[in-house]
Amino acid sequence: MKPNEKILAYLQANLNKKIADGNPNPISTWLDGTLIKASAGSITAEFTVREDQCNHAQVLHGGIITTILDEIMGMTLITVEIEHLYVTINLHVDFLFGAKAGEKVTAVSEVYRVGKKIANVEAKLYNAEGKLLAKSTSNLAATSIPMKF
Template sequence: MGLRSVLAMGVDRINEFIHKAEPITAFLGYRLVELSEGRACAELDAGENAQRVGGMLHGGVIMTALDETMGFAALTLNDGDDQVTVELKVNFLEPGVKKPFKICGQVVRRGNRIAVVEGEVRDADGRLIAKALGTWYYLKK
């Protein structure tokens, strides 16, 4: 399935697709809720599968959700065949305890082969719990 056809499916069908293609998203309770040019947002229910000891959102889950969401933001501007994450830096600012969590990614700059994307995770009260910056490489034949 091509990139354009995935994006044309709408968020409900994209969620069905990614939950099958990338089962970790379903396992963690991740779902895309918004997709527009250069931007993507998702929600994370953060059930037991996403928590660390103490009932907090696990840092690896935060990184996974940011990678997925920021990747979707980059994907909306990708006219190539595929893309890969080159680098992802995350600052963990507060413990994630109040769910659901909202994850958003926004393309800062798109070049010919790369996109720089910023992302953030907020808790149910809107408190910023993580901030990220990443780079995606567009694969072209």
């Protein structure tokens, strides 16, 4: 079984569980998201906005939105067949609407292209009513670190 197939099987066996469970990235623990769906090239996760994630205007801080989107895009990339781990080389985020503490937000990602050195991924963040709060695209570069699972 290929590493991405093992990862996908693991993710699918852990739907509706905290992403932090078994995830080596400490930011995943802090974000405290729940995995909702996982397929090759796409992940859906849900997060509850906490007060410590809000800015002075009492809405979800743009840096936290960016972190959620970046984390979900990187996580999605390992669900496709890649030989090495990738790192973000650029990230563009459009902030459209806010979310307050206590609200649930859902991040949905999709891998658009994986080349030999560069991958292109997109993620969107929605509120519970399906309103688009933010959208992001990122290019990620292959590292020399082999993909393992």
